[in-house]
Each structure stands twice: as structure tokens, then as C-alpha cells.
Amino acid sequence: MLSELDKAIIRELQDGLPLVSRPFLQLAGRLGLVEDDLIEKIKQMIDQGLIRRFGAAVRHQDLGFVANAMVVWDVPDERVMEVGGIMAGFEAVSHCYRRPRQPGWPYNLFTMVHGQTREECERAAGRLAGAAGVESYRLLYSTSELKKSTMRYFE
Amino acid sequence: MLDNTDRRLLNLIQADFPLTPEPYRLLAESLGLSEEEVLDRIGRMCEEGVIRRLGGIFDSRQMGYSGTLCAMRVEPERIGEVAGVVNAFPGVTHNYLREHDYNMWFTVIAESRARLDEILNAVRARTGLEVITLPAENVFKIRVNFDLE
Numbered sequence: 001m002l003s004e005l006d007k008a009i010i011r012e013l014q015d016g017l018p019l020v021s022r023p024f025l026q027l028a029g030r031l032g033l034v035e036d037d038l039i040e041k042i043k044q045m046i047d048q049g050l051i052r053r054f055g056a057a058v059r060h061q062d063l064g065f066v067a068n069a070m071v072v073w074d075v076p077d078e079r080v081m082e083v084g085g086i087m088a089g090f091e092a093v094s095h096c097y098r099r100p101r102q103p104g105w106p107y108n109l110f111t112m113v114h115g116q117t118r119e120e121c122e123r124a125a126g127r128l129a130g131a132a133g134v135e136s137y138r139l140l141y142s143t144s145e146l147k148k149s150t151m152r153y154f155e
Numbered sequence: 156m157l158d159n160t161d162r163r164l165l166n167l168i169q170a171d172f173p174l175t176p177e178p179y180r181l182l183a184e185s186l187g188l189s190e191e192e193v194l195d196r197i198g199r200m201c202e203e204g205v206i207r208r209l210g211g212i213f214d215s216r217q218m219g220y221s222g223t224l225c226a227m228r229v230e231p232e233r234i235g236e237v238a239g240v241v242n243a244f245p246g247v248t249h250n251y252l253r254e255h256d257y258n259m260w261f262t263v264i265a266e267s268r269a270r271l272d273e274i275l276n277a278v279r280a281r282t283g284l285e286v287i288t289l290p291a292e293n294v295f296k297i298r299v300n301f302d303l304e
Contacts, residue, residue: 019198021179043174050218054172054210055212056208080293087296102287148250150248151215151220153215
């Protein structure tokens, strides 16, 4: 269970780190903590997995990774754990999840593939297919971003 | 436009932001810059939107939140209206159109399973459309930093 202090720290950290010489000192002041204790708490949250990563989140479209394909795979259930592991090992894959099939939706493994062009995404998907021995897949390109925001927790 | 120094700085702060009292000074030292220049560059990239946020990237599941990927089949002429309904929920963090019969794909996060179901039922009721839910059952990889060099 998260304490009230944990939640207060999370609220502060999702506002963004201040761009001042001693950012943790400034945040610690607002939280009634000393600087070193706040830094220690953040390290603990990373160890606990509450914070997946501490640093900058970038807009990858601005950095030339303009083609982003959701590649969905229909993998036999008995192979999905193995195949997920294989695909996760590829640099071109940023995310890899197993998800349930649904009526009208036969695909149970999802990978996000990023590239400079669609051809690059297609080649990457082809390599994944070959490495994992899975033939049934589709690339779903995003044609429009309707929303992208950061979740705000405990508010 | 980003120059090479921006790219090196971005690579560092995506992966390895220093958890020390004076993080920007440490970054400056490893890049051969002044602390002020590091602060200026980060500030500029935040303003330009290259950096969406600097801080903690949280794991919603570890914090007790529930989330799922969802997909809908929306007729082209209703996309604006349906996106308005879906995007109005703060827990909807991403929404993309994709090339498929299921053309609207969004993720939603809520503080409990019950609240998640409530949001999805509200979307169904307000649009009259089906929403399929595809929650992650196994996570094999989440990498959110990009190598820029």
C-alpha cells in the first residue's frame, strides 16, 4: 500500500522536475522532506517498480521515428510465451504484450515497431516473423494521433 | 532543430538521469558544457515539445491502477464525435486512428477495475458502439527510450 507521503511524492514528480540547480531540494521543500531523503525515496520507488524509469519522455515523432506500426500476431497459444520472448529481444521492438483474442480479433501478441519509414517497419516485421516462425500477422499503422497525454495519478 | 549536443543530452537524460542533488551540473560535466547551458537546452526542448516531460515514468499497475487497450469500429463520419466522447475521460491517455476495420485504438487507465468498467460502459452508451478490450496478460517488453545517435 502506498502511504500518503508516497502519493504526495508521485503528484510532485508527475508535474515535472524543476529546471533549477537543485531540483530535488525545491521539491523536498514542498513535501516537507530533506533533499537526501527525497532522493532516497525516489530510488526506492524505482527499486519497487513504482517508477519504471526516471528521466525524459520524448516525442519520438519529432526525432525522425515517424512510422510507427502496431504489429499484431496470431500465435498458437502454446507458443505465445516463447514467441513473446523472442520478439522482445529485437531492438526495433519497443513494446511487446500478450493480449486476449476477441470476437473478430484473432491476434494475441502485440509488438510496437518504430522506424523512419513504413518500409523499414515492414522489413523489421518480416525479420520478427522469420525469427519466431509466425506467419499470420498484420501491420496497423497509425494515421492520426487523436490524443496523447500523461496520466495523472492520485488527483 | 536538434544539434548533436541536444541528441547526446537527450540520450543521457532518457536513460540515466542522475539522482543526485545537482543533476544538471553532473550532466554538464559529462558533456563538457556549463550547467546553465544544460538547463537552457532542456528548457528549450521542453518548450518545443521534443521532451514531453521530465520526471518519473510510473507503472500504473504497480500503483494499483487498472488499464487496458481498447478498439472500436467507427464510421469515418463519426470519428470526431466518438473521439470527443472517448478523449473526454482523463484516464484515456492515448488514442490513435489505425488502418483496420477496428480503426480507433485507445488506452485507458483508472484507479480501480470498477471505475475502468464504468468508463467503458459510458463510452458504449454514449456512442452506441461496441468497444473491445485487450488488456495486457503478459508484458514481454516496455522500452521508452530511443537511441538518437
